[in-house]
Amino acid sequence: MKFICILAALAAALWGQSAPESRHLKDLKQLTNGGQNAEAYWAPDGKRLVFQSTRPPHQCDQIYVMNADGSDQRMVSTGKGRTTCAYFLADNKHIVYGSTHEAGPACPTPPDRSKGYVWAVFPGFDIYLADDQGAIKKKLTTAPGYDAEATVNFKTRKIVYTSVSSGDIELWQMNSDGSSKKQITRREGYDGGAVFSRDGKQIVWRATDPNNAASMARYRELLKENLTEPMKMEIFISDGDGKNVRQLTKFGCAAFAPTFTPDGKRIVFSSNKHNCDGRLFELYMMNTNGTGLEQLTNLGGFASFPEFSPDGKTLVFSSDYKASSRYEFNIFTAGWVD
16 A cells, blocks of 8 residues: 555656646646635636635635636635535626535535445535625525536536436536526436536536446435445436437446536546546546547546636646645646647
């Protein structure tokens, strides 16, 4: 184990030294420093990012906005409950995010780790519309159970999100005002973390492999306790309305946080396929038919939640690269070389 840790640290150091000369990424910049910072997503004008962070005095994630260079970081959620998955609307003035603050002001109780590495799908989560100063304007979901993981297509102004309102964890769509809700996936298993292509004609997401009997049995068992297991997920793609679903990966481990390249022809995502039973995640890229797999990072730790800037020139992602403590994650940007 010690030898593996030494190799991982060495790999991270070497990648950091060679980042400007790497095949697709250059000019690595760290935007946050300390705490647990993740899921940073661009404003439509490319000048700001919205992200979630656990930092003092809060004990669980709250939503923050910052400039694209990391300056002017400020909280825009209520400071109560737990939040997740914030995204700008097309007007550049509003955001949507998931929050449990109406279910209670305290952080929800974390899942029991004796069940393994599991994520909680807290039933108190709903999706809220707020302005970029933090004032909540509307509650967009009201169905019982988990509603979160919302992302927005700036062209069609549609929101895709994850909900258990059907009794299973499925993908849904709605308008940016919460109207016209429609379930777009209808198969047993977790479906979540979805994003649109820029033209709105495709959706990519993470899901339980329906052909993996052990994963499906585990899914059913955990769902009864509002839990899910992220270490057995694959990447799926469909048309923008949820039709023509195809499975792109069959790694048998974790693949998640997919995003389209600006041209909509490739997908960048995070996976531990090189270390299937471990927690070392790197960024990968593949074509939208699952071919042409290419590893983008070699940080030797955790790298995930990539997204391209509106002009396609910069990739933002979260990583524990150069972290000063075990559970520190920061937001990074890198210039994109296509």
